[in-house]
Amino acid sequence: MWSNRWVRVGAVALGFFLINGISRLISLLTEPKQDPVLAGTQTASSTGSTVIAVIGALLTVALLAVAAGYWAVRYPVVRVVGDLSLAILAGTVLATLVGPFFGKDTPFEAGAETFVVNFLQFLGLGALGLFLGFMAMVVLGKDWRSRGLAAYTERYAKKHPNANIMPGRKRGATARAGRTGTASGDR
DSSP: OTTSHHHHHHHHHHHHHHHHHHHHHHHHHHOOOOOGGGTTSOOHHHHHHHHHHHHHHHHHHHHHHHHHHHHHHHSOHHHHHHHHHHHHHHHHHHHHHTGGGGGTOOTTTTOHHHHHHHHHHHHHHHHHHHHHHHHHHHHHTOSHHHHHHHHHHHHHHHHOTTSOOSTTOOTTHHHHHHHHSSSSOOO
16 A cells, blocks of 8 residues: 555645644643633743644654655655655645644634745745755765665776776876875876
8 A cells, every 4th residue: 555656645745734733633622711801911821832833843844854755765856856745735735724623713714814824834844844854865875866876886886997986086196196296196
């Protein structure tokens, strides 16, 4: 089942949505009843909800970073970005249209402006996770292209043992550099 490409994309989108939904549900369950006298002041409840929202956002970024790292090792960058962009878009649509019901709200209760801000915020969090996960694999040299280039370099070096594999560096340059002070050996 997990070998199907679209099942994995759907699983990431569902994870994106569930992180948001569970965060909203926890905020709803931990929120005390509103006191009409203190309605305009910031209470410990709103601070707790903020902490839960930040943790949810970090979990969303972490989910997508792990997914991007997993995909980057196995597939070319076009497939990684395409698959995860679709998962981010599906997760964002679910989180903005269905997610508010977990917190006893509706998607447009706070207005269209808040809806658009939430939509763009979720897209940004997803894009950040995708970028961080993919860049981590590139920096570590574990992404699909880096591994392919390393394998090519090894095969080429075995076929041509006297070939200069490192561009911009001539064979024996370091030995001559110590004697003459120049890398090329010119006097």
